[in-house]
Amino acid sequence: MRILIAAAGSRGDVDPYTGLGAALRRAGHDVVLAATEPYAPLVHAAGLGFRPLPAARPAEGTGRRALLRTAADFVTALGRGFADAVDPATDLLLLSATTAPLGWHITEATGIPSLGVHLQPTAPTKAFPPPVTGVRSLGGPGNRAAGRFALRMTDRVYRAAVAALRHRLALPPLGPSAARRRQETARWPVLYGVSTALVSRPADWRPGLEIVGAWDPHVEPGRRLPAEVEDFLRAGPAPVFVGFGSMAAGQGERLGALAVTALRRAGLRGILQSGSAGLTAEGDDVLCVGDLPHALLFPRMAAVVHHAGAGTTHAALRAGVPAVPVPVTADQPFWAARLAALGAATAPVPFRSLTAGRLADALGAVTRERGHARAAERAARHMAAEDGAAAVVRAVEAAAAR
Numbered sequence: 576m577r578i579l580i581a582a583a584g585s586r587g588d589v590d591p592y593t594g595l596g597a598a599l600r601r602a603g604h605d606v607v608l609a610a611t612e613p614y615a616p617l618v619h620a621a622g623l624g625f626r627p628l629p630a631a632r633p634a635e636g637t638g639r640r641a642l643l644r645t646a647a648d649f650v651t652a653l654g655r656g657f658a659d660a661v662d663p664a665t666d667l668l669l670l671s672a673t674t675a676p677l678g679w680h681i682t683e684a685t686g687i688p689s690l691g692v693h694l695q696p697t698a699p700t701k702a703f704p705p706p707v708t709g710v711r712s713l714g715g716p717g718n719r720a721a722g723r724f725a726l727r728m729t730d731r732v733y734r735a736a737v738a739a740l741r742h743r744l745a746l747p748p749l750g751p752s753a754a755r756r757r758q759e760t761a762r763w764p765v766l767y768g769v770s771t772a773l774v775s776r777p778a779d780w781r782p783g784l785e786i787v788g789a790w791d792p793h794v795e796p797g798r799r800l801p802a803e804v805e806d807f808l809r810a811g812p813a814p815v816f817v818g819f820g821s822m823a824a825g826q827g828e829r830l831g832a833l834a835v836t837a838l839r840r841a842g843l844r845g846i847l848q849s850g851s852a853g854l855t856a857e858g859d860d861v862l863c864v865g866d867l868p869h870a871l872l873f874p875r876m877a878a879v880v881h882h883a884g885a886g887t888t889h890a891a892l893r894a895g896v897p898a899v900p901v902p903v904t905a906d907q908p909f910w911a912a913r914l915a916a917l918g919a920a921t922a923p924v925p926f927r928s929l930t931a932g933r934l935a936d937a938l939g940a941v942t943r944e945r946g947h948a949r950a951a952e953r954a955a956r957h958m959a960a961e962d963g964a965a966a967v968v969r970a971v972e973a974a975a976a977r
Contacts, residue, residue, distance in 0.1 A: 691765030788963030827853030895955030918950030
């Protein structure tokens with residue numbers, strides 16, 4: 576089959592689909608991944624075709640209204656770019672949570688069938704509140720109501736984008752809420768790339784919604800860590816990884832100094848990944864690195880300090896390494912709380928209240944209390960028995976048979 580995977584957002588919103596696409600390619604399918612231009616090298620390295628999507632622009636202002644306006648402008652541009660990226664010869668669309676509210680209309684216009692491949696369990700449920708709204712349970716009915724409210728807020732962001740896209744596709748008017756209800760009625764299938772070590776399938780989900788296991792980013796066969804990293808690892812005890820992914824842009828000097836102070840108070844060595852923050856530090860007991868595959872680096876760590884994005888959360892857990900989650904925004908508090916509930920992490924240290932002292936205390940706890948490491952190791956064994964990519968391959972082949 577000729578498959579187009581559409582994903583938009585930061586690196587953590589795209590990287591898992593490189594592994595999923597590579598698995599589909601190995602199964603004999605022709606796979607193209609549509610994403611923003613900076614991720615073209617990741618896509619090509621996985622052996623996949625690439626098509627560009629528009630990138631988000633910085634928000635003009637900091638208030639809620641400015642952020643919503645920026646998001647609405649982005650998805651409107653995304654709709655235009657997505658329509659351009661779809662080859663009429665495509666046999667199947669695989670849609671991320673960000674691209675699905677646009678992809679449904681492309682399916683209607685072209686007849687190309689689609690499946691959802693999402694990284695967060697966003698379908699309303701009594702079991703937990705929606706990941707984007709926080710971690711405090713509102714009770715069964717309250718959680719489900721909050722989940723529905725979160726979807727309505729998403730519909731609001733997509734309203735102008737859907738109207739513009741349907742006009743371009745010569746489709747009759749249909750709002751995003753009505754389109755979503757249509758998909759629910761049709762039991763549109765969604766496969767969630769989430770480990771059941773973190774989230775069990777809620778009993779109140781409708782048929783067609785499945786949690787299948789995480790999709791790991793593609794790593795080229797035979798790739799190794801750089802020599803300077805190997806030298807640092809051999810020079811002393813296992814270090815602690817510190818990184819904030821695509822968060823905290825421009826705060827690298829402050830965060831680097833904070834992390835080094837915390838590491839030294841806890842008597843630990845560290846590897847700092849620069850990321851969007853641009854972490855910097857100096858000293859024989861710390862090493863700063865650029866982008867390196869977490870799958871190669873994390874198993875060599877004593878612990879991982881991270882922002883609790885979905886991808887990094889799964890990578891640390893798969894490595895069997897305990898974590899200190901420092902959530903910043905969006906779904907990150909949800910994943911941080913899940914890690915802590917497993918026992919594989921300390922209690923979350925919210926980014927807004929992060930200090931060297933709090934981080935040092937958490938590092939001491941996570942590296943000296945063996946319970947965290949044992950819980951992470953149990954979760955890693957659980958994840959090793961999952962194969963989320965194979966589940967998607969089976970679903971794709973079932974779609975091809977139909």
